[in-house]
Amino acid sequence: MENIEISIEFNPEIIQRIYSIIKEDPDYKPKPYRRGMLRIEQALEATSDTRALRLGDGILEEVADLFAKQFPRRKAIIVADTNTYAAAGKRVEEALRKAGIEQESPFIFESSTLHAEYSCVTELVECFKKCEAIPIAVGSGTINDLTKLASHLVGKRYMCVATAASMDGYTAYGASIRTNDIKQLFPCVAPQAVLVDTDVILQSPTKMTTSGYADLLAKMTAGADWIIADWLGVEPIDEKAWKITQSGFHEALLLTEKASVQDEHTTIAKLMEGLMLGGFAMQLVKTNRPASGAEHLLSNFWELERRIKKTKAVSHGDLLSIGILAITAFYEWVVNAPLEDLDIQKCCANWPDAEAYERQAKEAISEIGLNVCIQEAKAKYISREQLGIQLQQLKEYWPEIRERLSQQLIPYKEMKAKMKQIGLPTNPEEVGISRSHLRQTFLCTQYMNRRFTVLDLALRTGYMNTWLNGLFGKGKIWEI
Missing domain, CATH: 3.40.50.1970 (Rossmann fold)
Incomplete structure (x- = not known):
């Protein structure tokens, strides 16, 4: 060119x-x-x-x-x-x-x-x-x-x-x-x-650099969401954008491992390369799908919530780091679920019609004081017939989907250790979010953006509460 x-x-x-x-x-x-x-x-x-x-x-x-x-x-x-x-x-x-x-x-x-x-x-x-x-x-x-x-x-x-x-x-x-x-x-x-x-x-400021690392690490969960959306026919992966974005993400992982033995100019240059690559991928497909998934929905939700309630602001990177960890932990339950045995008929029978879905969205959002973005929820709704087709695709190809997700994802404990090494917060309380509120956020955010993520997978398969119960409670990652 x-x-x-x-x-x-x-x-x-x-x-x-x-x-x-x-x-x-x-x-x-x-x-x-x-x-x-x-x-x-x-x-x-x-x-x-x-x-x-x-x-x-x-x-x-x-x-x-x-x-x-x-x-x-x-x-x-x-x-x-x-x-x-x-x-x-x-x-x-x-x-x-x-x-x-x-x-x-x-x-x-x-x-x-x-x-x-x-x-x-x-x-x-x-x-x-x-x-x-x-x-x-x-x-x-x-x-x-x-x-x-x-x-x-x-x-x-x-x-x-x-x-x-x-x-x-x-x-x-x-x-x-x-x-x-x-x-x-x-x-x-x-x-x-x-x-x-x-x-x-x-x-x-150092805080700005750690935010950059958070944006790079988010490519892991964003990529996992894109994998699911691709397999279910919701949003196909653009291979060129995928390669550009994911190369930047894997570079970020190497940075966290080698930062102590590299000079600061080399480290920051590689970080900037990874960030530029993420931008190029979004430029290529004219959307932020390559770089943003459920983890960004959570962090954006918390930013919006704080603004409306006029509570103390927290940096985007700090909120995003908690979003990444939350979705990473959630995915550990997803990949171990027996979705090859999914009861599609039961899922479709339990799926609400459009009016009931809108009521659910309003209730979920209004519970914590935000009555916005209902149009986004309505745009995402699919009929029972469409759901059946989508879940049949999921059930049939779940072994292949699970394998690709396993290759994409990093275990929760490993991601948490990397974030600590970088200097990012790893507990919701560090950014002013209670554990019960973190759980509630999982139930709200899929209604606030039309992008398909793992949260929609949980809702449509009926596994949302099962997977959340695996994260929250006595003896779990986040005790309540």
């Missing part, structure tokens, strides 16, 4: 070693020391929006060169908040000035605790309409999503300079924006170019 630029810095020590080998053996053909380079190249070739990625140590000054190549003879306008402008925005502005690139005055959100609210998108849209400049988002998830949607709404492409390894949305299609208290994914194209200076990333 033409006009694709990849610039990933290599470890100088590795390059020196390869150079020495070549001098000793002229026939030696060096291989990239980092498998991720090939994956990122393939991902860029497969995507339609992002054309260039530069990732390396101390490369922030290259922002002017990258901008000039991607947007020749165009003005620039930096978008940042007070934190990200101090972290990188001021140096980006200076680098552009030195290169002779014209700029509009930077658009800086004054709040140090900025959130991705639609009102902020409106502010940016009004600004972008008044000038011809190309936006450069200098920040992490919030700044990138706000700039992404605002640029899309005025018909502009944009560039991103990442400031934290906090999430996988940098290169993703769509922006996660809160409107009417509900976080929604708005369709919009990803940045045309992305620059990641690991020196900048390493200066970000």
Whole structure:
């Protein structure tokens, strides 16, 4: 594909070693020391929006060169908040000035605790309409999503300079924006170019980096949900997106095992590669299915709940880590269930009609004070006839499905140990969630999003309470 630029810095020590080998053996053909380079190249070739990625140590000054190549003879306008402008925005502005690139005055959100609210998108849209400049988002998830949607709404492409390894949305299609208290994914194209200076990333708060690890680890349970949805004919797996996403996930597992023996620049660079890969996969299929499953439904539910009830906010990464562990534990009961013996006739007889299903959804959500997203629940409903066809598919192919799930999933105890090593919370009480409330969340979240997950499998097979009883109670993972 033409006009694709990849610039990933290599470890100088590795390059020196390869150079020495070549001098000793002229026939030696060096291989990239980092498998991720090939994956990122393939991902860029497969995507339609992002054309260039530069990732390396101390490369922030290259922002002017990258901008000039991607947007020749165009003005620039930096978008940042007070934190990200101090972290990188001021140096980006200076680098552009030195290169002779014209700029509009930077658009800086004054709040140090900025959130991705639609009102902020409106502010940016009004600004972008008044000038011809190309936006450069200098920040992490919030700044990138706000700039992404605002640029899309005025018909502009944009560039991103990442400031934290906090999430996988940098290169993703769509922006996660809160409107009417509900976080929604708005369709919009990803940045045309992305620059990641690991020196900048390493200066970000540790909590943001652990959030990035949580987003990568979520690919395990999200992938398991996609496997089930694929086998049941709900949402087929896109093989290219699958390979891109899952390679990033497995890289994350290696990172947790080798972090102590790697230098911090190498570790953070590999983390950022994994996050970029997740974004590329979402860009490829124009949905966040490759990176988001039941674990994100739980964490998004808790975020929404806290906002509506005006309780203390907890970081996305911390809530997501509990969501991942909860779904990982739940899956251990799923894969051991005898679904090859499922009584389909009984399941269909117990399945509610559309009106009863809507009542169940309202009751489940209203029990904890949230009477929203009923339209999502209604969109997911299937008839008894459709359920019968779906469950027959499940019953017939359950041995194969179970085998693939077993290959995809990590045991609960192992995942918990990895999270502790990273510094993520592993008990619901650490993020202000009681065990009884955690159990209740399992019963609510499948009604709040139309995406098919393992929670829908539990509901449709009638196993929900059985599997939850295996997790909650005396002598179980979470005693109540």
